[in-house]
Amino acid sequence: MSLRRNPATLTAAVLAAATLASCADSQRDDGDGDGGGGSDDGTFIFGAAGAPEMFDPFYATDGETFRVTRQMFEGLVGIKPGTAEVVPELATEWTPNDDGTEWTFTLRDDVTFHDGEAFNAEAVCYNFDRMFDQNEAGQTAGEYWGYVMGAFSNDAENSLYQGCEAAGEFEAVISISGPTSGFPTMLSLESLSMQSPKALEEGDANGIAAEGEGFSFPAYADAPVGTGPFTFGEYDEANGTITLARNDDYWGDAAQTSELVFRVIPDESTRRQELEAGSINGYDLPNPVDWAGLESDGNSVEVRDPFNILYLGLNPEANPALKDLNVRKALYHALNRDQLVSTQLPEGAAVATQFMPDTVSGYNTTIEPYAYDPDEAKRLLAEAGAEDLELTFAYPTEVSRPYMPDPEKIYEALRTDLEAVGITVNVKTASWNGGYLDNVTAGKYDAYILGWTGDYDSPFNFIGTFFGNLKENDFGTEAYPWGKTLADDLRAADAVVDDAERGAAFETLNQQIMDEYLPGLPISHSPPALVVGPGVDGVVPSPLTAEEFDTVTVGGE
Known part of the structure; x- marks a missing residue:
């Protein structure tokens, strides 16, 4: 979705x-x-x-x-x-x-x-x-x-x-x-x-x-x-x-x-060059591989605590094969997220187990991450009759985000993993404010990388943002038969007055989202x-x- x-x-x-x-x-x-x-x-x-x-x-x-x-x-x-x-x-x-x-x-x-x-x-x-x-x-x-x-x-x-x-x-x-x-x-x-x-x-x-x-x-x-x-x-x-x-x-x-x-300097390497030349005094989201070099050159790298989520969005309306839970699980098992985190994200980044960071009330500490298991991915695709799965997969250009410092490299890592289990990937790109976000909203991609930095400290600000705004007729019950039920459950959890009880309700929903629905694939949290x-x-x-x-x-x- x-x-x-x-x-x-x-x-x-x-x-x-x-x-x-x-x-x-x-x-x-x-x-x-x-x-x-x-x-x-x-x-x-x-x-x-x-x-x-x-x-x-x-x-x-x-x-x-x-x-x-x-x-x-x-x-x-x-x-x-x-x-x-x-x-x-x-x-x-x-x-x-x-x-x-x-x-x-x-x-x-x-x-x-x-x-x-x-x-x-x-x-x-x-x-x-x-x-x-x-x-x-x-x-x-x-x-x-x-x-x-x-x-x-x-x-x-x-x-x-x-x-x-x-x-x-x-x-x-x-x-x-x-x-x-x-x-x-x-x-x-x-x-x-x-x-x-x-x-x-x-x-x-x-x-x-x-x-x-x-x-x-x-x-x-x-x-x-x-x-x-x-x-x-x-x-x-x-x-x-x-x-x-x-x-x-x-x-x-x-x-x-x-x-x-x-x-406005869209290219991160150009931003670094401009800083080195003294024509700018700072910039956001330096490439993690450059942090040590920037520090040694006399600059100050200010690292924020991670309060975000990178995810692979899925759109079953654009690609009906994604309606099958086994297909969505297969995609998740195909992704080597440990390798992606260690090679593409800065020190302190972590593989995500759910759609919120561990500092937010309602985070479920008992959820285990989906294992990287290409053989299981192939088995699930075969069981679903989707051995020839084809995905239109998009990533944004001309942007760095706190949860994805280099979107193209993250895309390439995910694409390589998906192709390794037999999935055909057709790439689409658009600039961040030049069509990408609008195309995601319009449902033009089967899969896409996107993320979220919390607006404030609230479980509903994370998973409620993603899944708490669905009504029965928004996307069609055939593609999202669970959508309205989950939205209602999320709003009911947010209605609980007692802090501890509300946190427990969100923990239960986080488990349910990952086990029963898996509407998208949480990838990682990153300290920008x-x-x-x-x-x-x-x-x-x-x-x-x-x-x-x-x-x-x-x-x-």
């Missing part, structure tokens, strides 16, 4: 019960905006692996876009740097009512948007209502809202979000349909960041339209306005550079550099790194690959 999220089908009515207490102090400084930084403190230039899709975080779905928007936008809640812990951001505290259906957010009273407009409760409610009220194209593009909230205004009864009221100038009350373990943690998502109501309205922010297999975005998407430590400068698409400027009116400590520039050059300080590596660069300084060698 396609394991890219299908947000429009997530039913929020069965999301469930656990509430977070009011929170501690914000990780941002409570200063008046003049702390740190100066009139001209240099430029931090970061080599990005891909181009942003646009700059409105609400419609963004990929890491390269979020890498840029994260520097300009903030949410009601944030993530403590270097962790997956939820902390205050634009809200200083939040309190639920007795049944967890109304949450009162106390807001900072010293924040303005980049255009000078005031941040207050009315702005919060404007943002939530704007996100809720989307046209057909916006409902498809607003992927994260659909995932966490379940529905938009045209299907309000199935939406987790039920409304927002400004109870005071700096007090916003958000109503939801029922208590859920994901709220308000989900408000840390970049897509749910606060944006200037004035700029949204003037830029026709919701004027998105379908265009071919993608979208055309309104003017606002090229001129975003947030509250963060950097403001949007310009995007020179021809030269692949995005320039952000320090927000001198920021409510917290000012950014340590005057400018932040992202240079980023590298910065000499004289660069202040980078805090994030397990969510969600670094904020306002603390970075650039000095001499």
